Amino acid sequence: MTLPALTMGQRRQALGKAQEMRSERKRIRERLKKGTLTLKEALDKSDSEVMAKMRVAYLLASLPRVGKTTARKIMDEIGIDGSRRVQGLGKRQREALLERFGGRK
Numbered sequence: 313m314t315l316p317a318l319t320m321g322q323r324r325q326a327l328g329k330a331q332e333m334r335s336e337r338k339r340i341r342e343r344l345k346k347g348t349l350t351l352k353e354a355l356d357k358s359d360s361e362v363m364a365k366m367r368v369a370y371l372l373a374s375l376p377r378v379g380k381t382t383a384r385k386i387m388d389e390i391g392i393d394g395s396r397r398v399q400g401l402g403k404r405q406r407e408a409l410l411e412r413f414g415g416r417k
Contacts, residue, residue: 345374392405
C-alpha cells in the first residue's frame with residue numbers, strides 16, 4: 313500500500329499535530345509522576361485523542377515507583393498485551409489496573 317503524496321502544507325500541518333500530541337503526552341506523564349493526576353483520572357480521559365492513543369505500558373511507567381519492567385510485569389499479570397493502547401482496554405482490564413493502583417496517585 314502506497315502512502316498518499318502530501319503537499320508541503322499538509323505535511324507541515326501533520327508534523328505540527330504530531331508535535332502537539334507528543335507535548336501533551338509529556339505533560340500527562342509529568343503530572344502522573346508528580347502525583348497531580350491519578351491513574352483513574354487519566355483513564356477517564358480516554359476519550360481524548362492523546363490519551364486514547366497512548367500505550368498502556370507508557371502510561372503505567374509514568375506512575376511513581378513504576379518503571380518499564382514493573383509495568384510489563386503488571387500487564388502480564390492482568391493479561392494486557394504489550395502493544396495495547398488505552399482506548400483498547402476492556403472494562404475488566406481497567407478495573408484490574410485501578411484495583412492494583414487504587415491507593416497510588
